[in-house]
Amino acid sequence: MPFPGSSRKRQKSPPPGDTGQEALYLRSLSERQVTVNIKLRDGEIVSGWIEYFDDRMIRLTRQNKPNLFIYKEQIRTITEQQRRDEARNRTRPANEENK
Numbered sequence: 001m002p003f004p005g006s007s008r009k010r011q012k013s014p015p016p017g018d019t020g021q022e023a024l025y026l027r028s029l030s031e032r033q034v035t036v037n038i039k040l041r042d043g044e045i046v047s048g049w050i051e052y053f054d055d056r057m058i059r060l061t062r063q064n065k066p067n068l069f070i071y072k073e074q075i076r077t078i079t080e081q082q083r084r085d086e087a088r089n090r091t092r093p094a095n096e097e098n099k
Contacts, residue, residue, distance in 0.1 A: 026053045029049070029050050029080070030049070030050045030051065030052070030053065033049045034049060034050075034081075035048065035080075036048070036049065036081060037079045037081050038075055038077070038078050038079075039075070039079070040074050040076060041076050046062070046070075047081060048061050048062035048063070048067070048068070056071060057069055057070060057072060058070050058072065058075070
């Protein structure tokens, strides 16, 4: 039994590497067919909706362009395009919206 103030402290275990939240989020984007911007590690940005994904890659379906299979290790960020547009409209002054 450890004494209060003892130098022995309980070591915390590291957090789990996979919480399952990534798969839930990607499934949600796929089911809702939300248009996303995917920024790749080389800086290129591609847009489309996520039709399919697994543990290693994403299939990005694009309108009037070839579909892409992208390895997850090449992805820097995924941003919902719809949310960015909504945020831009919220920050616009009221008098500009009526023009």
